[in-house]
Amino acid sequence: MVSRAAPARQSPPIPAGLTRDHLVEIYRYLRLTRTLEERLTALYRQSKVIGGLFRSLGQEGESVATAYALARGPNQDILSPLIRNLGSMLVMGAPPIEILRQYMAKAEGPTRGRELNVHFNDLEKGYLGQISHLGDMIPVMAGIALTFKLRGEPRVGLVYIGDGGTSTGTFHEGLNFAVVQKVPLVVIAEYNRWAYSTPPEKQFAVKDLAEKAKAYGIPGTTVDGNDVLAVYEATKFAVERARRGHGVHLIEVKTYRRTGHAEHDDQHYVPKDELDWWAKENDPVDRYVKQLVQNAWVEDRDLKGIDEGVKAEIDEATDACVDEPLPPPDSALDGVYIDPPAAPRHWYRGL
Amino acid sequence: MADVTYLEALRQGLWEEMERDPRVFILGEDVGAYGGAFKVTEGFVKKFGEQRVIDTPISEAAIVGAAAGAAHMGMRPVAEMQFIDFISCAYDMLTNYVATARYRAGLATPIVVRGPCGGYVRGGPFHSQNPEAAFFHTPGLKIVYPATARDAKGLIKASIRDDDPVIYLEHKWLYRRIKEALPEGEEIVTPIGEARLAREGKDLSIVTYGATVWKSLEAAEQLAKDDGLSVEVLDLRTLLPMDDAAIMRSVQKTSKVLIVHEDTRTGGVAGEIAARINEQAFAWLDGPIMRVTAHDVPLPYAPTLEDFVLPQTDDIVKAARWLAAY
Numbered sequence: 001m002v003s004r005a006a007p008a009r010q011s012p013p014i015p016a017g018l019t020r021d022h023l024v025e026i027y028r029y030l031r032l033t034r035t036l037e038e039r040l041t042a043l044y045r046q047s048k049v050i051g052g053l054f055r056s057l058g059q060e061g062e063s064v065a066t067a068y069a070l071a072r073g074p075n076q077d078i079l080s081p082l083i084r085n086l087g088s089m090l091v092m093g094a095p096p097i098e099i100l101r102q103y104m105a106k107a108e109g110p111t112r113g114r115e116l117n118v119h120f121n122d123l124e125k126g127y128l129g130q131i132s133h134l135g136d137m138i139p140v141m142a143g144i145a146l147t148f149k150l151r152g153e154p155r156v157g158l159v160y161i162g163d164g165g166t167s168t169g170t171f172h173e174g175l176n177f178a179v180v181q182k183v184p185l186v187v188i189a190e191y192n193r194w195a196y197s198t199p200p201e202k203q204f205a206v207k208d209l210a211e212k213a214k215a216y217g218i219p220g221t222t223v224d225g226n227d228v229l230a231v232y233e234a235t236k237f238a239v240e241r242a243r244r245g246h247g248v249h250l251i252e253v254k255t256y257r258r259t260g261h262a263e264h265d266d267q268h269y270v271p272k273d274e275l276d277w278w279a280k281e282n283d284p285v286d287r288y289v290k291q292l293v294q295n296a297w298v299e300d301r302d303l304k305g306i307d308e309g310v311k312a313e314i315d316e317a318t319d320a321c322v323d324e325p326l327p328p329p330d331s332a333l334d335g336v337y338i339d340p341p342a343a344p345r346h347w348y349r350g351l
Numbered sequence: 352m353a354d355v356t357y358l359e360a361l362r363q364g365l366w367e368e369m370e371r372d373p374r375v376f377i378l379g380e381d382v383g384a385y386g387g388a389f390k391v392t393e394g395f396v397k398k399f400g401e402q403r404v405i406d407t408p409i410s411e412a413a414i415v416g417a418a419a420g421a422a423h424m425g426m427r428p429v430a431e432m433q434f435i436d437f438i439s440c441a442y443d444m445l446t447n448y449v450a451t452a453r454y455r456a457g458l459a460t461p462i463v464v465r466g467p468c469g470g471y472v473r474g475g476p477f478h479s480q481n482p483e484a485a486f487f488h489t490p491g492l493k494i495v496y497p498a499t500a501r502d503a504k505g506l507i508k509a510s511i512r513d514d515d516p517v518i519y520l521e522h523k524w525l526y527r528r529i530k531e532a533l534p535e536g537e538e539i540v541t542p543i544g545e546a547r548l549a550r551e552g553k554d555l556s557i558v559t560y561g562a563t564v565w566k567s568l569e570a571a572e573q574l575a576k577d578d579g580l581s582v583e584v585l586d587l588r589t590l591l592p593m594d595d596a597a598i599m600r601s602v603q604k605t606s607k608v609l610i611v612h613e614d615t616r617t618g619g620v621a622g623e624i625a626a627r628i629n630e631q632a633f634a635w636l637d638g639p640i641m642r643v644t645a646h647d648v649p650l651p652y653a654p655t656l657e658d659f660v661l662p663q664t665d666d667i668v669k670a671a672r673w674l675a676a677y
């Protein structure tokens with residue numbers, strides 16, 4: 001006789017070959033990204049972060065999940081983040097204190113105050129910061145991936161490009177170059193609805209950025225960019241495919257830029273209801289938490305514990321560096337070349 | 352007569368030319384609905400429509416190239432670079448195509464390529480550049496660089512009306528920092544190729560342009576007060592073609608020249624000015640031609656570093672004092 005009793009509630013298996021520990025770690029990176037950016041915003045308002053400040057609010061999911069699909073550790077895979085990919089750098093092991101120092105132009109920071117925001121690198125950990133000129137990192141990452149291929153190393157490169165950035169010449173040249181050389185490169189195209197104030201329909205005539213892949217003769221996939229595990233799974237597939245020598249893959253992540261282009265931008269051109277919908281119904285962190293808890297993969301209170309830990313970590317890192325000095329003025333002269341070691345100081349400075 | 356900022360003056364100039372001449376149109380990133388990253392074209396799309404204020408993809412080479420094609424057909428395009436640092440992406444179009452079109456093929460290319468440049472704003476290496484020297488070396492391009500609100504307006508109008516391609520460099524540090532009363536109803540057009548005597552003097556000439564005009568004026572004031580020196584300040588306004596006559600007039604008067612620019616030193620415009628003085632007014636010189644410029648490094652982000660690298664008022668004072676005593 002068939003039992004009518006309801007079966008004991010069983011949590012479904014965790015997808016994509018991940019374990020509970022992985023899920024918790026991903027959550028920690030999501031929280032770390034958001035908390036660190038909130039801190040950077042506060043520091044920006046206190047004029048400690050100077051220049052501009054760009055947020056990834058609402059896009060943290062894809063930054064973290066794509067990077068999490070890479071092989072990490074000394075001299076493994078390498079990615080190149082854009083201004084809204086702070087999360088990917090954290091996943092690759094960029095220490096929050098280094099990021100804080102960099103944003104505040106501290107002498108002890110990774111570029112010794114020469115460069116701003118995510119424009120810094122640690123090739124051993126696996127990240128190569130962008131320059132401002134959009135698209136430029138595509139050919140550079142093609143060259144990094146080319147080297148992996150030439151040396152027969154089982155390593156992969158991953159590079160981000162915004163929906164706006166796909167309009168640049170360097171995007172086209174770099175991608176095409178990578179494709180014909182069949183290098184192990186994964187391109188993450190971030191469809192976040194805006195390029196500064198410009199909507200996608202003024203940027204390109206395809207509906208999905210993944211369609212562009214066809215023109216280069218490579219696979220293109222569109223994923224829900226705020227579904228953390230879906231992004232992870234799609235990226236993992238592309239990364240391992242590249243690692244096996246099958247060449248370039250383009251993944252489009254559909255997401256939404258919830259802040260202005262930078263902190264100065266009041267985003268008056270953004271439909272209010274659209275913004276509200278993404279905040280309320282489609283926040284990547286909220287969605288992820290719901291998924292973890294509803295599937296009983298992780299308990300709510302474990303996540304709360306992580307939140308507290310992250311906050312303490314950011315507090316501690318901030319306290320440790322906020323009062324550090326800016327770089328000494330004449331350190332500006334060294335390091336343009338290895339030889340000569342410093343640019344000449346102008347004659348009148350000695351008067 | 353209302354006080355008008357440098358930025359507002361530029362905006363007025365663009366607006367008036369759009370009203371005057373239906374061939375004029377604007378293209379660039381975020382120039383329409385957003386009104387430009389610095390709001391230079393705020394309100395333009397509402398008044399002139401999307402046909403004449405075109406939001407483009409992030410494609411500087413295409414922006415400049417398309418402007419060139421339209422100009423061949425009799426249009427008067429004004430292309431905005433969101434920051435002038437991105438003009439490097441259109442370097443090929445400008446130097447190979449646009450600059451040579453008239454000489455090589457008899458094609459008129461009356462375009463204006465404009466954008467915010469310059470430092471002193473903590474913008475880091477890619478939002479602070481002064482790219483004039485990269486184009487100064489290319490015959491076929493004109494380069495203007497206003498320092499005052501009046502010239503911001505007068506030079507944009509002259510650039511749009513000019514029958515050759517003009518790179519119009521506007522300094523973002525000046526955008527809202529300086530103001531000037533501009534008479535309403537008066538048509539202000541600053542002729543391309545004419546320098547402006549910003550301050551008269553007889554002991555020493557400072558030849559400069561852009562933001563360092565203001566730093567030079569500040570230095571001149573200080574030198575008058577502290578040293579009793581009479582310093583002349585010449586604001587070039589146009590870099591190409593350069594107003595040699597105005598430079599030589601000043602040299603003949605003071606016999607001492609300090610050239611000041613914000614751009615880096617090696618290969619900078621000051622070297623060319625010095626060579627011209629050497630060739631055309633050597634006999635009048637009573638001292639070496641000296642330069643105050645940025646140091647030869649990419650412009651760093653930290654305030655301590657940026658301030659060190661860029662020329663400051665104090666540098667001009669010291670250098671001028673030294674030269675006056677020579």
Ligand SMILES: Cc1ncc(C[n+]2csc(CCOP(=O)(O)OP(=O)(O)O)c2C)c(N)n1
Nearest residue numbers: 084132133134162163164165194195196437
């Ligand atoms: C070649 C180039 N042109 C212009 C800019 C100025 N700019 C900086 S960010 C941006 C919009 C970028 O949009 P998108 O690529 O979609 O990235 P998102 O900001 O949405 O992350 C523009 C136009 C630039 N950085 N590089």
Ligand SMILES: [Mg+2]
Nearest residue numbers: 162163194195
């Ligand atoms: Mg975008």
